[in-house]
Amino acid sequence: MNPLKRLGRRRASVLALLAVATLVTPGAATAAPEGVRASTLGAQAAQSGRYFGTAVAAGRLGDGTYTGILDREFNSVTPENEMKWDTIERSRGSFNFGPGDQIANRAAARGQRLRGHTLVWHQQLPGWVSSIRDANTLRSVMNNHITQVMNHYKGKVYAWDVVNEAFADGGSGQMRSSVFRDVLGTGFIEQAFRTARSADPSAKLCYNDYNIENWSDAKTQGVYRMVRDFKARGVPIDCVGLQSHFGAGGPPAGFQTTLSNFAALGVDVQITELDIAQAPTAAYANTVRACMNVARCTGITVWGIRDSDSWRSGENPLLFDRNGNKKPAYQSTLTALGGSAAAQRTGAPSPRSAAALPSSFRWSSSGALIAPKPDSTHNIAGIKDPSVVYYNGKYHVFASTARSAGYNLVYLSFSDWSQAGSATHHYLDRTAIGAGYRAAPQVFYNTQQRLWYLVYQTGNASYSTNPDISNPNGWSAPRNFYSSMPDIIRQNIGNGYWVDMWVICDSANCYLFSSDDNGHLYRSQTTVGQFPNGFTNTVIAAQDSKFAMFEASNVYKVQGSNQYLLLVEAIGSDGRRYFRSWTASSLAGSWSPLAASESNPFAKSSNVTFPAGTWTRDISHGEMIRAGYDQTLTIPACKLQYLYQGKDPNAGGDYNNLPWRLGLLTQTNSTC
Ligand code: XIL
Numbered sequence: 001m002n003p004l005k006r007l008g009r010r011r012a013s014v015l016a017l018l019a020v021a022t023l024v025t026p027g028a029a030t031a032a033p034e035g036v037r038a039s040t041l042g043a044q045a046a047q048s049g050r051y052f053g054t055a056v057a058a059g060r061l062g063d064g065t066y067t068g069i070l071d072r073e074f075n076s077v078t079p080e081n082e083m084k085w086d087t088i089e090r091s092r093g094s095f096n097f098g099p100g101d102q103i104a105n106r107a108a109a110r111g112q113r114l115r116g117h118t119l120v121w122h123q124q125l126p127g128w129v130s131s132i133r134d135a136n137t138l139r140s141v142m143n144n145h146i147t148q149v150m151n152h153y154k155g156k157v158y159a160w161d162v163v164n165e166a167f168a169d170g171g172s173g174q175m176r177s178s179v180f181r182d183v184l185g186t187g188f189i190e191q192a193f194r195t196a197r198s199a200d201p202s203a204k205l206c207y208n209d210y211n212i213e214n215w216s217d218a219k220t221q222g223v224y225r226m227v228r229d230f231k232a233r234g235v236p237i238d239c240v241g242l243q244s245h246f247g248a249g250g251p252p253a254g255f256q257t258t259l260s261n262f263a264a265l266g267v268d269v270q271i272t273e274l275d276i277a278q279a280p281t282a283a284y285a286n287t288v289r290a291c292m293n294v295a296r297c298t299g300i301t302v303w304g305i306r307d308s309d310s311w312r313s314g315e316n317p318l319l320f321d322r323n324g325n326k327k328p329a330y331q332s333t334l335t336a337l338g339g340s341a342a343a344q345r346t347g348a349p350s351p352r353s354a355a356a357l358p359s360s361f362r363w364s365s366s367g368a369l370i371a372p373k374p375d376s377t378h379n380i381a382g383i384k385d386p387s388v389v390y391y392n393g394k395y396h397v398f399a400s401t402a403r404s405a406g407y408n409l410v411y412l413s414f415s416d417w418s419q420a421g422s423a424t425h426h427y428l429d430r431t432a433i434g435a436g437y438r439a440a441p442q443v444f445y446n447t448q449q450r451l452w453y454l455v456y457q458t459g460n461a462s463y464s465t466n467p468d469i470s471n472p473n474g475w476s477a478p479r480n481f482y483s484s485m486p487d488i489i490r491q492n493i494g495n496g497y498w499v500d501m502w503v504i505c506d507s508a509n510c511y512l513f514s515s516d517d518n519g520h521l522y523r524s525q526t527t528v529g530q531f532p533n534g535f536t537n538t539v540i541a542a543q544d545s546k547f548a549m550f551e552a553s554n555v556y557k558v559q560g561s562n563q564y565l566l567l568v569e570a571i572g573s574d575g576r577r578y579f580r581s582w583t584a585s586s587l588a589g590s591w592s593p594l595a596a597s598e599s600n601p602f603a604k605s606s607n608v609t610f611p612a613g614t615w616t617r618d619i620s621h622g623e624m625i626r627a628g629y630d631q632t633l634t635i636p637a638c639k640l641q642y643l644y645q646g647k648d649p650n651a652g653g654d655y656n657n658l659p660w661r662l663g664l665l666t667q668t669n670s671t672c
Pocket of ligand 1: 080081164243273311
């Protein structure tokens with residue numbers, strides 16, 4: 001909900017014109033249909049749901065050329081040395097997270113993924129660990145290190161290299177000698193993975209190694225046997241990292257076979273430390289193509305940005321020269337990332353992301369079902385921003401009431417959509433919620449606290465609670481989630497408004513999303529136990545140009561899958577509102593486009609039919625009909641329904657006085 005109440009009619013129509021101007025500019029994000037080439041590595045990789053990352057050195061973060069490329073090109077980072085044992089726990093029990101935090105916080109603030117590297121490795125290991133000879137001591141030292149480090153970075157790391165380089169080079173196919181293998185036996189890897197899973201169940205757990213790219217190598221076979229055994233016995237492992245430090249010839253001929261054979265065991269594969277001597281264009285393209293051809297190859301990380309940043313700097317193995325200019329291999333990499341993107345989208349979805357949602361949508365709309373019901377003290381022009389749950393045999397709808405004087409909230413309930421129009425409107429300004437600016441409600445039940453929450457905007461992010469959703473007088477007075485607007489929002493909001501607060505929880509954390517009418521989606525987090533208090537770590541979860549990522553974001557869990565769905569309202573090149581969609585595998589994850597363009601929108605007048613007559617061309621602020629009603633905001637994967645606001649296409653004038661009504665979309669292209 002956009003409180004344009006401070007804008008007059010003139011400013012609002014200027015906005016609409018600006019929307020047109022912005023979005024017809026070639027290259028504007030929304031104008032580009034899915035599959036069109038993006039201009040950066042990260043954005044291009046994201047088109048097929050992958051990430052493109054780089055190793056980052058904390059010591060280089062003061063270099064503007066370095067950070068300029070980092071933030072422009074990459075949507076994942078791996079600390080090059082900062083999370084290794086000799087940095088984090090140089091002496092026993094004394095933990096130094098400073099350099100790692102610097103990288104982690106920076107990445108989080110920019111919506112970049114973080115790969116954790118690495119927990120158990122025989123190198124960059126302090127002498128106090130490598131000199132331990134007692135198995136019980138070493139086991140507890142190793143488990144403690146894993147637990148402390150993973151706890152510290154909980155919720156921030158997408159995937160951890162739990163064990164690094166444990167296998168021997170050469171023809172043995174066995175584990176190498178190391179203090180871990182020699183003192184604990186070969187079972188140390190299993191032990192490390194089990195400890196890691198209990199430390200942070202939401203992080204992917206990877207085994208990472210080099211010289212495992214050639215399928216026929218004994219080392220590759222040794223690692224493969226271990227992963228197969230882990231999967232067969234239920235030892236937790238989610239991914240295999242192939243470092244891919246290649247010579248000038250690039251990947252071995254069987255590289256793609258190796259990737260797909262590992263993937264077939266039921267793990268993701270990732271290229272984790274790519275660098276290629278002299279960076280030949282074909283060698284880079286071949287490496288990237290192999291990943292693109294394997295659905296479960298989920299991302300690529302190059303081991304540094306410029307040649308001068310590389311640990312192999314004498315071989316100039318990276319994508320940028322020492323001045324930060326793109327090398328020819330940059331172009332071949334970008335092209336290869338786009339090359340099979342279309343095939344990837346239309347091909348079989350990867351088993352892990354078992355995309356229950358289609359990549360394009362079609363809808364049929366009802367007519368306007370809910371209109372304002374003014375009374376003597378409520379002269380309402382529009383009813384907006386609906387939130388809805390189905391509970392106890394009824395739909396419970398909360399919405400904003402709008403008029404030129406400002407916004408407040410209304411509640412109605414009914415058992416069937418055919419009854420929606422005749423339901424009584426309960427104005428919530430008469431309750432403890434009170435009069436004044438309250439808008440854009442979101443309702444859910446908190447199962448732990450056995451309380452209903454109504455989240456809404458007041459200038460801050462606010463909420464009220466109620467033990468009984470059907471009692472409009474049961475709501476508590478507003479309380480704020482934040483003491484004041486978080487700094488990162490203040491720094492990015494420009495001339496926008498802080499609007500449309502949205503809470504969703506997984507089993508560990510609750511997240512509070514909000515928009516700024518200026519191209520940014522923000523995310524804060526707290527633990528499930530602390531909710532509604534403790535929202536912190538506010539970051540930009542996604543960003544685009546102002547009208548391409550405007551407001552009204554919704555985030556849901558898709559039932560029966562690992563997917564989360566993000567919807568954000570945009571303003572189209574016709575000046576009309578519509579929704580774009582993305583998915584992610586975790587709530588703190590990075591968002592990959594699903595139906596995110598103007599030509600392939602989530603919901604826009606162009607993919608909606610109106611059997612009862614075209615009463616609106618805007619598909620604006622709304623909410624999905626959920627599968628349940630709790631804080632997980634779970635939606636079905638099939639036959640989606642979306643309650644939205646629309647208005648007479650000919651209506652104009654003061655934004656706050658527009659005649660918004662509520663209608664219901666029902667998906668018509670559901671395949672299940
Ligand atoms: C390298 C770093 O790039 C160097 O800065 C450091 O001096 C040594 O380690 N395999 C790995 C990485 O898993 O951690 C290594 O990184 C390169 C080889």
